Amino acid sequence: MSQTRIVMPASAKKGEIVEIKSLVQHPMETGHRRDNMGRAIPRHIITGYQVTYAGEEVFRAELFPGVAANPYFSFTTVATATGEIVFRWEDDKGAVITETRRLVVT
Amino acid sequence: MRDWMIVPKRLFRRLGQGAAATQHFQRSQELGRASLDPANGSDQEASGRTLHANRPQSRVRARRFAAAVIVVLATPAYAQQPLISARDQLSPDLRAMQEDDGRNPGMLWVERGAALWKSKDGRAGKACADCHGAEGAAMKGVAARYPAIDAKTGGLLNVELRINACRTEHMGAAALAYESDELLSLAAFVVYQSRGLPQSTRADGAAAPYFAQGQALYLERQGQLNIACTQCHDQNVGKRLRGDRISSGLPTGYPAYRLDWQKLGSLHRRLRACQLGVRAHQFELGSPEYLALELYLAVRASGASIETPGVRR
Numbered sequence: 145m146s147q148t149r150i151v152m153p154a155s156a157k158k159g160e161i162v163e164i165k166s167l168v169q170h171p172m173e174t175g176h177r178r179d180n181m182g183r184a185i186p187r188h189i190i191t192g193y194q195v196t197y198a199g200e201e202v203f204r205a206e207l208f209p210g211v212a213a214n215p216y217f218s219f220t221t222v223a224t225a226t227g228e229i230v231f232r233w234e235d236d237k238g239a240v241i242t243e244t245r246r247l248v249v250t
Numbered sequence: 251m252r253d254w255m256i257v258p259k260r261l262f263r264r265l266g267q268g269a270a271a272t273q274h275f276q277r278s279q280e281l282g283r284a285s286l287d288p289a290n291g292s293d294q295e296a297s298g299r300t301l302h303a304n305r306p307q308s309r310v311r312a313r314r315f316a317a318a319v320i321v322v323l324a325t326p327a328y329a330q331q332p333l334i335s336a337r338d339q340l341s342p343d344l345r346a347m348q349e350d351d352g353r354n355p356g357m358l359w360v361e362r363g364a365a366l367w368k369s370k371d372g373r374a375g376k377a378c379a380d381c382h383g384a385e386g387a388a389m390k391g392v393a394a395r396y397p398a399i400d401a402k403t404g405g406l407l408n409v410e411l412r413i414n415a416c417r418t419e420h421m422g423a424a425a426l427a428y429e430s431d432e433l434l435s436l437a438a439f440v441v442y443q444s445r446g447l448p449q450s451t452r453a454d455g456a457a458a459p460y461f462a463q464g465q466a467l468y469l470e471r472q473g474q475l476n477i478a479c480t481q482c483h484d485q486n487v488g489k490r491l492r493g494d495r496i497s498s499g500l501p502t503g504y505p506a507y508r509l510d511w512q513k514l515g516s517l518h519r520r521l522r523a524c525q526l527g528v529r530a531h532q533f534e535l536g537s538p539e540y541l542a543l544e545l546y547l548a549v550r551a552s553g554a555s556i557e558t559p560g561v562r563r
Contacts, residue, residue, distance in 0.1 A: 147358045147359075147361055147362045148358075149352070149357055149358055149361055151351065151352030165350075165352035165353060167352070167353070167355060167357070167358055168358075169355075169358045169362075171512070172512075212509070212512060213355075213512035213513065214355040214358060214512070214513075216353055216355065218352070218353070
């Protein structure tokens with residue numbers, strides 16, 4: 145299981161802009177490198193990142209081999225209603241990493 | 251005044267032999283400060299000989315000795331200039347990366363360490379948290395004192411080896427591989443509890459011989475490039491070495507996230523990289539040589555605050 149780290153406020157006032165920071169542990173192996181024996185190391189990267197807030201998509205990114213290991217994303221969204229924020233990373237081996245945080249809107 | 255501050259005379263002479271090769275840079279440094287660098291010392295000796303050629307040899311020698319004593323007492327070998335953390339040499343962006351816990355990728359390992367801290371392992375069915383408390387607060391300040399002498403065996407242990415000793419002795423679990431993510435995570439978690447505290451490792455008592463060994467390693471020329479740690483990390487701090495700035499060699503950010511590695515790594519891995527750079531024989535991770543050197547570096551960094559997990563280039 146990959147380690148993730150989400151930093152965001154637990155609650156916000158309605159209409160307030162909240163900043164959300166996310167980190168995920170992933171090697172982001174480019175596929176261009178070789179190991180000590182000269183064998184090609186297969187590509188292993190996160191290809192897609194999607195964040196939904198109360199069911200609605202608020203952030204999406206496509207990732208490519210040029211992105212460094214352990215990708216970091218920060219973005220802002222407007223606090224509309226209390227709900228789940230779901231973070232979803234998908235890599236090229238089909239593995240999916242999800243993380244959920246609850247934002248309470250007052 | 252602690253006696254280990256004085257560079258042994260033998261070493262002093264030995265380092266001085268390289269004076270010719272590094273004179274151009276020594277000269278430029280002489281202008282700035284009275285330094286105790288060994289090469290300068292021998293430079294002074296040489297000029298003393300020509301200046302006072304007509305004086306009785308014993309008087310010259312006595313003067314030279316007195317001057318050397320004053321210099322030695324006034325400036326400990328490692329404190330020629332204030333030590334700068336590599337953090338202060340980072341670009342503003344990378345510095346911000348280290349200081350923002352939401353962005354510092356090393357925090358991924360710290361969080362993993364927090365989870366491992368609570369997970370049971372080994373024949374005794376215990377977790378670290380069962381003895382040391384769930385939140386790791388009991389570990390506050392511990393790492394600032396490491397490497398330290400193990401009371402039971404009298405040997406020197408750093409945080410990584412202490413964790414492994416605890417696993418084998420008290421948990422009945424297998425020791426973790428030195429550079430494994432598990433051990434790095436646990437070590438980062440433990441050291442992270444001391445973040446912001448001043449490094450306060452002791453070099454006296456049973457640690458004294460290890461300290462002497464570490465200091466000798468630090469001052470010894472090595473590798474095909476034939477340079478000692480001190481020549482970069484004391485005498486050329488802040489200058490450019492290819493694309494980077496030379497640091498003071500503080501160990502206070504480790505385990506650190508190096509962009510070069512794309513992951514968290516131990517101080518010993520960093521030391522191996524340094525030895526590779528000077529084309530020297532690399533010691534093994536967790537070897538007695540690196541432990542002694544780690545002790546010397548920690549004592550040398552006394553008072554510098556712990557930054558783990560640091561971000562380095």
